[in-house]
Amino acid sequence: MPELVVLTEQLLAPVPGGTGRYTRELAAALAATAPEGWVVSGVAARHRNARGAEVDGLAGSRMLPLPRRGLTLAWEYGVPLWPGGDVVHAPTPLAPATARRGGVLVVTVHDTVPFTHAETLTPRGAAWHRAVIKRAARKADAIVVPTDTVAAELAEHAPGPARVHVVGHGVPDVLRTPPSAEAVASVVAAHRLPETYVLAVGTVEPRKGLDVLIAAMADPGAPDLPLVVVGPTGWGGVDLRALAAQHGLPPGRLRVLGPLTDTELAVVLHRATVLAAPSRAEGFGLPVLEAMAVGVPVVHSDAPALVEVAGGAGVAALREDPADLARALTSVVDSPERAAAMVDRGRTRAATFTWAHAAESVWRLHLRLLTEKRAR
Incomplete structure (x- = not known):
């Protein structure tokens, strides 16, 4: 055989x-x-x-x-x-x-x-x-x-x-499928999830640009929302809480959840207001695809692969530019009509993968x- x-x-x-x-x-x-x-x-x-x-x-x-x-x-x-x-x-x-x-x-x-x-x-x-x-x-x-x-x-x-x-x-079925009410209640209680938030998903390491995202969230032009970060700690000693203190982001606006199971991630992803993908470089960018698949608008860096995967369904921000990233996030959060149109385009785009x-x-x-x- x-x-x-x-x-x-x-x-x-x-x-x-x-x-x-x-x-x-x-x-x-x-x-x-x-x-x-x-x-x-x-x-x-x-x-x-x-x-x-x-x-x-x-x-x-x-x-x-x-x-x-x-x-x-x-x-x-x-x-x-x-x-x-x-x-x-x-x-x-x-x-x-x-x-x-x-x-x-x-x-x-x-x-x-x-x-x-x-x-x-x-x-x-x-x-x-x-x-x-x-x-x-x-x-x-x-x-x-x-x-x-x-x-x-x-x-x-x-x-x-x-x-x-x-x-x-x-995109795995466990993420595409809306989580049950029981799963939502359990994850929200266990991780004390806020009602609305900016979400970032990925290994905490230099390439992911999370330092730029934290600086962006501390910018006066950023949406007044908490930042929730999901993912294991990788190499490079990226200390998100120290970065938040350095940039003046109040401790209450940063939630670092660490690695989650797929069931937990499904809840956190479905409840997000917007996904931020500020990577310096990527080959694909799975969180971008997964967010679009579940109906979450996406703001991503102008890394070429992220632009390709989003296919025009997201909003691109300049890499290494916290002010531009803050502006992009606010442009989505402050415009429900724009966010809804992005969700529709994102679902259509993600369905091809x-x-x-x-x-x-x-x-x-x-x-x-x-x-x-x-x-x-």
Whole structure:
């Protein structure tokens, strides 16, 4: 029986982040849309407890003989350790150096931040990503990117013979579906959610521009609303409360909720007045898509990928410009008519992005590549 292996190691990372959501959602969708006779399995490095890498619908979850650091080094230095299967999809650049004979290797590259905004990553992380992305461009059978923006930037910074295919992300059903009254009551009480608020979702790290957002919320031109931030703490020592004090944003106007379950996030997202996405750089921007899908107006930075994903349904603000971000947020909050029109456009835009469509596109790519290899 032919097998597609999805590398699920990102699900076991200390901070899985947006690439962790991508890994889980795409793997589940690939299993749900598998052609007749195919099996889809998950493979990760060796861990004492790998339950976090289990994904609904996968036929099984295996561990390779090396721990995460050993596996990373082995593949970094070209050790030919194939994770099994006829075709392999790496949802991040952590991938084998090359496909085994007769096999297919496809790697997802989420962004070109290691090339364009290396200062927003650790030096080690930026260098590693540049090296493995360049290798994938040379050695993989194909690369999947989430936007035309990343495809163009990849051609500039990491050209190679690997085919590049644009496949967008999707929105999980748990976020699209309005939460129950019981869930709303529970989450509102547990997190003391205000009635109205500006929401930001993402890992708390320099690239996300949350320092700019806090400065914007303290600007006299900003809407007089609380700021709610959802997401785990990443690298870089971004202290949101210290930034709020520095810019004069009263403590009562900042709520830092940390990481939430999808059920909790659904409540927080559905109740938001407006979503702010002030990133310095992105490859896609899942929170923008998710907010549009549930009917929340979006203000995003002018990072090209965010502009592409929003497709004109959001309001763009200049990066690194708190005053312009404050103006953009106020223009939405103070105009219910404008906000309602943005919601309509956002829902229409988001409806074109689904995980099922993403999985079907990935399956077509893998099957075509496998057929071509077998015909040689």
